[in-house]
Amino acid sequence: xxxxxxxxxxxxxxxxxxxxxxxxxxxxxxxxxxxxxxxxxxxxxxxxxxxxxxxxxxxxxxxxxxxxxxxxxxxxxxxxxxxxxxxxxxxxxxxxxxxxxxxxxxxxxxxxxxxxxxxxxxxxxxxxxxxxxx
Numbered sequence: 001x002x003x004x005x006x007x008x009x010x011x012x013x014x015x016x017x018x019x020x021x022x023x024x025x026x027x028x029x030x031x032x033x034x035x036x037x038x039x040x041x042x043x044x045x046x047x048x049x050x051x052x053x054x055x056x057x058x059x060x061x062x063x064x065x066x067x068x069x070x071x072x073x074x075x076x077x078x079x080x081x082x083x084x085x086x087x088x089x090x091x092x093x094x095x096x097x098x099x100x101x102x103x104x105x106x107x108x109x110x111x112x113x114x115x116x117x118x119x120x121x122x123x124x125x126x127x128x129x130x131x132x133x134x
Contacts, residue, residue, distance in 0.1 A: 007102075010104065035114075036116045061086040066082050074106075084096070096118075
């Protein structure tokens, strides 16, 4: 299996674990120093990130990880794609569509997530001219 195929398979296992609230699987898919940068700039360490599912605080109905481009750097890879989720946190909607960067490292011949960074996908930037084509 190619690096790209392995990274895509890891992404599918991650999304499934999120949808199932499977803390053990998420723990196994990440390195000890894992960090998440959330869509409004907060940073969670691995234990905080895993604790989102404790007591049903986070309920993820679906995650679609698509349009993924992978940069293979040897024992590190960067996967940038679109993360669309239907979820709730403490009973409040947590739905969103984000540009997501996954930093992945190879440890003991297995790929593991080292970091995820989410950035909301919104409309055009306020400085962009009306009607400009890209």
